Amino acid sequence: MFLSEYFLPTAKESPSEAKILSHRYMLRSGMIRQSGSGIYSWLPIGLRVLRKIEKIIRDEQNRAGAQELLMPTIQSADIWKESGRYADYGKEMLRFGDRHGRELLYGPTNEELITEIFRDTIRSYKDLPLILYHIQWKFRDEVRPRFGVMRGREFLMKDSYSFDMSFEEARSTYNKMFVCYLRIFNRMGLKAIPMTAESGPIGGDMSHEFLILADTGESQVFCDRAILDYSVSDSSIDYKSDLQHTVDKWTSLYAATDEKHDKSQENVLGDKLISARGIEVGHIFYFGKKYSQSMNARVSDRDGNMVSVEMGSYGIGVSRLVAAVIEAYHDDNGILWPPALAPFDVGLINLNVGDQASSQMSREVYQKLTNAGVEVLYDDRDERAGVKFADMDLIGLPLQMIVGPRGTKNDEVELKERKTGKIMKMSLDKALKKILEG
């Protein structure tokens, strides 16, 4: 992409209502614009990040056997009355009538709708287990929307729903999603820690929140230092195998948010206990027959008896994740994108577009890298070097290649690693090789 033609309205300042860093950087780097209270438009460079997150989630959910569908944003109030949540949900639910006075709402979540789809289509145990998910915009009418997309009203969520015949099978499905979530965040280059969460009316241990550590996080969290060294193996996981030991390995180490914190662990763990700030980016949750009973979602078992199915739900806040990543990965000059989520792989800076040699080398580099599948943002604007450096640092692409009149004479360029700030002068060939071979 040529920056001179790209719709990327960057800014030096951000509006005073942007209180947190991710919000300020997202506005300043041209990722989003506010279009209403808690409602945002995603400009091209922001949308690219959103799509990269979606793609990783989709890949890993599919690999774990979940199937994608797409439910609408608008739902009928009827199904919420069936489940009993229409009265309970309160003012966060955006409710309205259509021209005929029928009660509608903007879905804040989809348990009811997916249960309705399930009960209308699935009749037999033979079609289970089943995991369905979608990535769709939700709306929650927060009293005080703030912190940009971290706590917006219209937000993008991936929500999965599982259907099983028995508790044992539901646990096996839960374990799949647990491991799938570890893989999703790992592929994004994030360290997201599963923490024991409130399990709701059903009780039990099958409820975990996944949190990213960030100094500016909304929640106080506590965990055993050792969990920071855990990682999911990159080798392919067999989702048909028993994953209990993987889940046990992760959950055996202490990790809890403030609400679930067990003070006695402070003595048990001593120096090994980390107290930090975290941001919730995912939540997986088993809720049994809560909706299948109230909404009559039953299938026949092997003996022909009709039984209510066991269910769970598994969410990732896609749009909020963008802000959470920025809270966790930034410096004073801007964002430090993990490579898997960066809107482009490389930022190419032409120091002097008036200089023919620089422009020619830049265009060649752009063409070579693009042809090799590398996503390049080429700053070909007629701007001062300082402006270009500042914008590129703000945007936060992992690598910058700097082309200028001094270097072109010797076929040299500079390669800058955004995260460390390290600048290396080298031959163009070596720089290209370094980018292409990682």
Added chain:
Amino acid sequence: MFLSEYFLPTAKESPSEAKILSHRYMLRSGMIRQSGSGIYSWLPIGLRVLRKIEKIIRDEQNRAGAQELLMPTIQSADIWKESGRYADYGKEMLRFGDRHGRELLYGPTNEELITEIFRDTIRSYKDLPLILYHIQWKFRDEVRPRFGVMRGREFLMKDSYSFDMSFEEARSTYNKMFVCYLRIFNRMGLKAIPMTAESGPIGGDMSHEFLILADTGESQVFCDRAILDYSVSDSSIDYKSDLQHTVDKWTSLYAATDEKHDKSQENVLGDKLISARGIEVGHIFYFGKKYSQSMNARVSDRDGNMVSVEMGSYGIGVSRLVAAVIEAYHDDNGILWPPALAPFDVGLINLNVGDQASSQMSREVYQKLTNAGVEVLYDDRDERAGVKFADMDLIGLPLQMIVGPRGTKNDEVELKERKTGKIMKMSLDKALKKILEG
């Protein structure tokens, strides 16, 4: 995808409220479920078609220089009051208040919001021309939603908006979108005819609807038979060149919907005039300064004067297109997907899953094709052959490969072309080669 594990609830019958064929086939083939009046959930196989359409549109819009962003579904009433359309729009606009009583609406279209984004970010002629688009759900509260996703209330639309400094530049942008639309529909394997459409208060000739011919179409259309033989060249079009002659070539032949039909053409064209039914799938439209003036979207020109920008909008009904394609391409047994839009490339039917040789050959075929990037839907269900044939015909994949106990002995399979019904017996190797090499 193994059909035994796939969430594909097919049905022999469709509900009586499904009046048109595309609606019936979409329900019966498990593409959609109704989730409210004029509101649908897209099940996995339906979503695949939607995504293929989106991808083609995205590729071609990007190629033409349009840039993708994503505006929210919920908009503030304020901007619609600025443009003057809040009062005009009528009951099709879904309006509601949030918990603080602020007036909101579910966007039926996005001229106001994109104009607001533009005026807040673009200051200079240097940043023009600019074409922005998004693919987002819209809502129009139709009095009588019907015909499934053909005339739904919540529907997916691609809408682009252009910004230019002068009428001449706006025409050049309009031409780009005109040609881009020809390419989009051509890549989908559809014959969409551009027809002169109502141009609104601004007048002029820069308004075209794109219609697909289908016997069940909603509109009466008239056109010169010769236009059916027109096609856009597959060779790459240079969007930086002057496209006027391409547009002239297409628009010089008579083509109009009922409302714009000029009866005198019946004498002029005689036998060459076709009278047919059509379905509108796209609309491109120049509207000048209508919004830029009312909403004060101005940029400085070369001389430093602030001028209102010239605008146009360019829509494609993405979800409606799915139904339109089915109206145009089907037979008595089901859908006949154009290959570019088919949810899978090949349907693999294992006639007897109890027969080891058949199952082994089927799995090998599945693996080979999948590894080669071919999308295969493998019917591995323990069902009668008749059920499998009927379901596969209904779903409408372009090619079927049939594996059964009789063939496996001689390493033979049957290849069926869905469109013609032609069945060819051949060796497995030859069949694989035919699929892989087209």
